[in-house]
Amino acid sequence: MKLESFFKFLKAKDFMIIFFDSAFYIVGIYSFYNIPILLPLPVILIAILMKFSKRYDRNYATEISYQLIEFLNYINSNLSIGMSFEHAILSYEKDRYSSFDNPMKIRFEKLINAIKMGVSQEQLLNVLETVFPIRDTKRFSSMLIQSMKTGANQSYIVSITLDKLYIKHKTESEIQTILYQKKTEQMILCMAPMVIILMIRNMSPDYLMPLYSDLLGRIIMTFSFSLLVVMKLVSKKIIQIEI
Numbered sequence: 237m238k239l240e241s242f243f244k245f246l247k248a249k250d251f252m253i254i255f256f257d258s259a260f261y262i263v264g265i266y267s268f269y270n271i272p273i274l275l276p277l278p279v280i281l282i283a284i285l286m287k288f289s290k291r292y293d294r295n296y297a298t299e300i301s302y303q304l305i306e307f308l309n310y311i312n313s314n315l316s317i318g319m320s321f322e323h324a325i326l327s328y329e330k331d332r333y334s335s336f337d338n339p340m341k342i343r344f345e346k347l348i349n350a351i352k353m354g355v356s357q358e359q360l361l362n363v364l365e366t367v368f369p370i371r372d373t374k375r376f377s378s379m380l381i382q383s384m385k386t387g388a389n390q391s392y393i394v395s396i397t398l399d400k401l402y403i404k405h406k407t408e409s410e411i412q413t414i415l416y417q418k419k420t421e422q423m424i425l426c427m428a429p430m431v432i433i434l435m436i437r438n439m440s441p442d443y444l445m446p447l448y449s450d451l452l453g454r455i456i457m458t459f460s461f462s463l464l465v466v467m468k469l470v471s472k473k474i475i476q477i478e479i
Contacts, residue, residue: 253416254291256423260430260468267430267437268461270448297370298408303340304368305401306332308376308394315391322351322360343367357384372401419472426468429460 314324350363361377376397447453
C-alpha cells in the first residue's frame, strides 16, 4: 500500500482523535510516574499505527460504499430503459473509467473481462463483490441472485438497495458527528486529572514527591492511572456504535 493512498482515506477528525489518545498516554505516564516521556514511546507508536489502520479500514469502506452507490445509480438508470445488466456495466465502464483511481481500474477490469468471457450473471455478481469489497455488495448480490430465481424485476432490486444505502449513509454521518463531539468531551475529562497533577507538581514539587519515591506511593499512582485507563476504555466502548 502506497503512503499517499494510505493517508488519502484518513480525515482531519481521525488525526485529532489519534492525537488526543497519544497525548492521554504520554501525559498520563509522565504525570503519574514522573519518568521521561520517551521511555514508553515504542509502545505508543505501535498503538498509534494500529489506530491509523483501523480508521483507514473504516474510511476506505465508506469510500467504496460511495463508489457502489454511484455504480448502482448508473446501472439502475440503464436497467430502467431496458438495457441488460451486463451492457449497463459496460456502459458504466466506458463513461467513468477515466475517473477511476488505479486500484479501482484494476478491480473493474476483472469485471469487464468476466463479461467478455460470457460468464453467468451469478458468477458476474461474485466478481462484482471483489470490485466493491464491502458487506453491502454481498447483500446486493444475494438479493439480485434471488430475483433471478424468482423472476423479480432487477431494476426494482437495485432501487431498494440504493434507498437502503442512502438511509445508511445519512444515519452514519449524523452518528459520526455526534460521536466525534462525545469523544472530544471524553478526552477533555480524561485529561483533567493529569493536568491537575502537573499543576500541583509544578506549584509544590515536595507535596507529591512521596507518591513518586515510596513503594506505597507508586502502587497508589499505578492503581489511579490504571483506573483512569479502564474508565477511558469503558466510556469509549459505551459510545462505540456500528451501523
